[in-house]
Amino acid sequence: MKKIILLLLLFSGCFSVKKQNFDKFVPKNSKKGDGYIFENNLSHKIEYKNNNIYIIFKTKKNDIENVYLITDNQKLKLKYLSSDRLNDYYYINLEKSIEYYFEIIDGNLIRFYDKTGIKKENNNIEKFKLEKNIQENNLKILGDVIYKLEIDSFYNGDRRNDPKYNAKGNFYNEKFNVTDFEENIDNIREIDNIIYGGDLIGVNKKRNYFKGLNIDTVELSSPFISFSADKSDVIDYRYISPNYFDINDFKNIDFEKNIYTNSDKDFIKLINDFYENNINIIIDVNLNYVSEYFFAFLDVVENGKDSKYFDWFYIYEIKKGFKKIDKDLTGEIKKERIISNIKNMKFKNTLGKPILNVQNEEVKKYLLTALKKWENSKLLGIRISGDKEIIAYLKENLNYKIILSDENTNYNFVINSLKFYKNKISKMEYLSNIIFNEFLDNKIDIISDEYTERVYSALINNNIYDNNNKSIKGDNFLEIRPDLILEDKINELKQIIFLQMWLGKNLDIYYGDEKGMWGGDIPRNRKAMLWEEEYIYLDESDDLFKYEKIKAKLNEKVIIDEVNKKIYYKVISNDKIFNYYKEIIKLKKELKNSLDTISKIINSNDKDIIILEKKDLKLVINKSSKEKKIILDVNKNSEIIFRNNLKNKEKLNIIDNKTELKLNKYDIVLIKTF
Known part of the structure; x- marks a missing residue:
């Protein structure tokens, strides 16, 4: 019989441990009760949640029978948490500090596991001390x-x-000419270049929309001056982009100083006005790369090694063809010289975008000064993408209440949800994976963002997860509004949204998801938000050949054009999804104390029925398109408080703490004990 005994007395963090193998015989596969432990697969980590400590212990899949925690005079069995393809996970909750090491028992075999690795004897033990x-x-x-x-x-x-100007700007001409928004500076049409014209004035005008949805925090994409549509490639982190407030600020910006433009002042007012209305603002800051028009990089392009900003970048080589640019040079000649100089420079970049040398002290000082500019406002915080060291530096020196990074985003929930609803993983694998994520207290579960396909569109396509969301998704990618092809996908979407609400500390909404927006035709998920009450939208289209096999299943509202081999459909939001989101948000807020706990999986032999429990709540989901019946253990004081779309109380017929629950197709039933 296998046991792992954990001797613990005090701790506070996570670590990895070196392991050695003393056994000569190694079985081909792990098996409980075979008298062998795969030592190299043993590890553990610490997670903090709600002022509690959780030890999560990992073993090779099917390798051990029991894991025990021993502290003082107590022997506590760790609970099974989840499994993935390779490993099993166990956990225990602690409320006090401890020091510890592990004793591993498998039949007659005893091993000890401390900070130095696996030992045969428990002499000179070096305890984990946290x-x-x-x-x-x-x-x-x-x-x-x-x-x-x-x-x-x-x-x-x-x-x-x-x-x-267009998305690629017209900086070289030193004035901003009207050009096609879908052409870059070299007059090349690209869908990436589309600028819709949204601004922070528009965000401010929609403040009541956020209040109506009961939003707590609005996260804004990069607001800094840039010619790109998403402004991820910044020209200067010290200034809000003038086309978001006052277009005349383009003439007022001084790249040698840090002044407050009208747009900067308006941005601070927006932040403070939202705060007064109980809505916080955080902003995205991308430090992975900057614009080729970044003020310091342009100085390097003009002056080469004589630029005071030369060390701000990783410049590997200045080639012979590079020529310094006279300050008096303007217009097309200057533009040609700049393009030529960039071609004659070898520098570290991402897709041609320069990368800042964030190890440089002047760069660090510049970034700190730029981001401190908003500390006197009510800005809640920032989300930084970039080098871990610069993120750590900024966290240490900035005074915002919250500084997030990419590590705070959890894509595993949406990936596993799509796999489950496409029948690519089992129910138990799905539940094990998503519940494991509940222990990751610093993660926000997302179902859509700028790096993924809209989850609604993903449900009708074969892709599980589109990391880049490029415009080319394959010849067979269905761009159609999903409810026009498979109406049941709305029900699957609702279940995913409910599970996101149930599992996550925060409910994260990517703009338009609440209106049932779909993707497919715009890269980086930047499709224009739907405001049908104000705008009339042209019909969208897709190639007919993609739908030949399912043409008969298309909704009658889809127009089929056999001559031009196209389909056409209306651009409208989905009221059912919008109203559903409003109900889910209310539930999230009303039940927050119960929801902020760890889920327990209740066994069900039906592969389509999910049963989860939290504190005084039970959640039952029927993934099937068929009606079902189950016998459910419940407390005698239990009632249904939410069923599918309706937040209405519903009495249960309870006999001996059991009830027969009739489930509609795609049903979601939430039961509360009073």
Whole structure:
């Protein structure tokens, strides 16, 4: 019989341990009760949640029978948590500080596991010594519901500030000429270049929309000056982009100083006004790369090694063809010289975008100064993408209440949900994976963002997860509004949304998901937000050949054009999904104390029925398109408080703490014990 005994007395963190193997015989496969432990697969980590400590212990799949925790005079059995393809996970909750090492027993075999690795004897044990140091879970600061939006795609609040340039800019000409928004500076048409004209004035005008949805925090895409649509490639982190507030600020910006433009002042007012209305603002800051028009990089392009900013970048080589540019040079000649100089420079880049040398002290000082500019406002915080060292530096020196990074985003929930609803993984594998994520207290579960396909569209396509969301998704990618092809996909979407609400500390909404927006035709998920009450949208289209086999299943509202081999359909939001989101948000806020606990899986032999329990709540989901019946253990004081779309109380017929529950197709039933 196998046992792992953990001797513990005090701790506070996570670590990896070196392991050695003393056994000569190694079985081909792991098997419980075979008298062998795969030592190299043993590891553990610590997770903090709600001022509690969880030890999560990992073993090779099917390798051990029991794991015990021994502290003082107590022997506590770790509970099974989950499994993946290779490993089993067990956990235990602790409320006090401890020091520890592990004793591993398998039949007559005894091994000890401490900071130095696996030992035969328990002599000279070096205990893991970690003080309990519960770090405040800063995700709570964000509130229950986060709404993330792309400024340019959200709402055009003032057409007078629409950019007088395309997405690639017209910087070299030293003035902003009106050009086709879908052409770059070299007059090449690209879908990536589309600028919709959304601005921060528009975000401010939609403040009541956020209040109506009961949003706690709005996360804004990068607001800094840039010619790109999403402004991820910044020209200067010290300034808000003038086309988001006051277009005339393009003439006022001084790249040698740090002044407050009208747009900067308007941005601070927006932040403070939202705060007064109980809505916090956080902003995205991308440090992975900057614009080729970044003020310091342009100085290097003009002056080469004589530029005071030369060390701000990783410049590997200045070739012979490079020529310094006279300051008096303007117009097309200057543009040609700049393009030529960039071609004659070899520098570290991402897709041609320069990468800042964030190890340089001047760069660090510049970034710190730029981001401190908003500390006197009510800005809640920032989300930084970039080098871990610069993120750590900024976290240490900035005074915002919350500083997030890419590590705070969890894509595993949406990946596993799509796999489950496409029948690519079993129910138990799905539940094990998503519940394991409940222990990752610093993660936000997302179902869509700028790096993924809209989850609604993903449900009708073969792709599980589109990391880049490029415009080319394969010849057979269905761009159609999903409810026009498979109406039941709305029900699957609702179940995924409910599970996101149930599992996550925060409910994260990517703009438009609440309206049933779909993707497919715009890269980086930047499709323009739907405001049918204000705008008339042209019909969207897709190639008919993709739908030949399922043409008969298309909704009658789809227009089929056999001559041009196209289908056409209306661009409208989905009221059912919108109203559903409103109900889910209410539930999230009302049940927050119960939801902020770890789920327990209740066994069901039906592969399509999910039963989860939290504190005084039971959740039952029928994934099937067929009606079902189950016998459910419940407390005598239990009632249904939510069924599918309706938040209504419903009495249960309870006999001996059991009830027969009739489930409609795609049903979602939430039961509460009073």
